[in-house]
Amino acid sequence: MKWWNFFNxxxxxISDLRRSCNGDSCRIDLLExxxxxxxxxxxxxxxxxxxALKDDDNDWVQEKMIWALxxxxxxxxxxxxxxxxxxKGSDRARDAARALGKIGDAxxxxxxxxALxxxxxxxxxxAARALGKIGDAxxxxxxxxALxxxxxxxxxxAAWALxxxRDARAVGxxxxALxxxDCDWRGRNVHGNAVEALAKIGDVQTLSIMLKYRGTWSKSxxxxxxxxxxxxxxxxxxxxxxxxxxxxxxxxRTFTYQCAFEIAHDENLDCCELRQLARQELIRxxxxx
Numbered sequence: 313m314k315w316w317n318f319f320n321x322x323x324x325x326i327s328d329l330r331r332s333c334n335g336d337s338c339r340i341d342l343l344e345x346x347x348x349x350x351x352x353x354x355x356x357x358x359x360x361x362x363x364a365l366k367d368d369d370n371d372w373v374q375e376k377m378i379w380a381l382x383x384x385x386x387x388x389x390x391x392x393x394x395x396x397x398x399x400k401g402s403d404r405a406r407d408a409a410r411a412l413g414k415i416g417d418a419x420x421x422x423x424x425x426x427a428l429x430x431x432x433x434x435x436x437x438x439a440a441r442a443l444g445k446i447g448d449a450x451x452x453x454x455x456x457x458a459l460x461x462x463x464x465x466x467x468x469x470a471a472w473a474l475x476x477x478r479d480a481r482a483v484g485x486x487x488x489a490l491x492x493x494d495c496d497w498r499g500r501n502v503h504g505n506a507v508e509a510l511a512k513i514g515d516v517q518t519l520s521i522m523l524k525y526r527g528t529w530s531k532s533x534x535x536x537x538x539x540x541x542x543x544x545x546x547x548x549x550x551x552x553x554x555x556x557x558x559x560x561x562x563x564x565r566t567f568t569y570q571c572a573f574e575i576a577h578d579e580n581l582d583c584c585e586l587r588q589l590a591r592q593e594l595i596r597x598x599x600x601x
Contacts, residue, residue, distance in 0.1 A: 323360045325349055330373055338372045347376040351383045358386040365392065375407050382411025390417045397427050397439075405430075406438040413442025421446060425454045437469040444473025452479040459485050468501045475509025483515050490525060511536035 329350065332342035350357050358381065365377045378396070381389040389411070396408035409427060412420040420442070427439035440458055443451040451473070458470040459482075467489060474482040486506045507525050510518045514536065522536075 323357065323364075325353060325357065326360060326364045326377075329376060330368070330370070333370050333372045343372060343376055347380050350377075350380040354384055355386055358384060358388050362389060362392050371403065374404055378404060378407040378411050382414035385415050387415065387417050390415060390419050394420060394423045397423050397435075400430070401432070403434075405432070406435050409435060409438035409442045413438075413445035416446050418446065418448055421448045421450050425451055428454050428458050433463055433466055436463075436466050440466065440469040440473045444469075444476035447477050449477060449479055452477055452481050456482055456485045459489050464502055468505050471502060471505035471509050475505065475512040478513050480513060480515065483510065483513060483518060486510050486513075487518065487521055490521060 325346070329343065329346040332339045332346055350361060361377055361381060365374060365381075368374055368377065378393065381393065393408040393412050393415075396402075397405050397412075399405050405427070409424060412424060424439045424443050424446075428436050428443075430436060430439075436458065440455060443455060455470045455473050455477070459467055459474065461467060461470075471486060471489060474486060486509050490503055490506045503525050507522050510522060
């Protein structure tokens with residue numbers, strides 16, 4: 313292939329992507345393969361891909377072009393993708409938001425914040441998650457506002473994003489979101505993301521709230537629990553071990569004692585009493601220690 317053909321919008325790799333779709337019909341397998349080939353090429357394909365994106369009108373092809381730009385992660389794609397955010401009533405705006413989140417460029421923060429206020433809830437959700445991936449603290453307040461919107465799916469996305477940003481301003485609103493949500497399946501999704509966000513923010517004062525919603529615990533919450541146990545060892549041995557014994561869920565109670573027993577074997581910690589208590593409880597539950 314001649315080098316000047318590679319860098320123009322008629323690049324054969326882009327042509328392969330276009331040939332996979334014919335009008336309203338599309339060979340998904342060919343489309344996926346062609347898009348992956350573009351990503352594999354990387355930075356050299358970015359400029360012709362941006363040019364091709366501007367004059368292509370096939371939704372399937374546009375979606376994969378945007379996806380490829382996000383996967384490649386080249387900052388040259390940021391401005392064209394921001395422009396797509398402003399196209400109302402288009403699924404490509406959602407695709408652009410997701411791609412901007414993958415690229416992670418701070419220039420996208422303000423446009424994505426603006427997208428949070430659009431009528432398209434799908435775009436709002438994609439923008440919220442993109443802001444979480446970028447992790448810029450400027451998005452904390454707008455995401456807190458989104459957390460208070462009525463749509464559970466948007467609330468779920470905003471809660472996840474606030475956990476990624478880890479801004480202490482979100483603690484109160486996340487707790488409020490937990491308290492006001494119903495426990496149907498959509499509400500449980502909000503609970504799970506909100507509890508995980510509180511764990512990532514790492515405010516010890518929220519531990520009692522997390523215990524209330526322990527049915528939604530994730531790996532992040534478990535790691536937070538380990539952190540609490542490790543950093544509060546002296547108190548746990550005397551007082552804080554009480555809340556473990558009051559947990560109704562036997563599996564989590566046993567797990568917590570295992571954490572305590574594991575931490576108690578750290579030679580740098582003076583916690584003989586904790587080790588003894590945890591050992592007794594684990595043996596009583598039939599766990600080999």
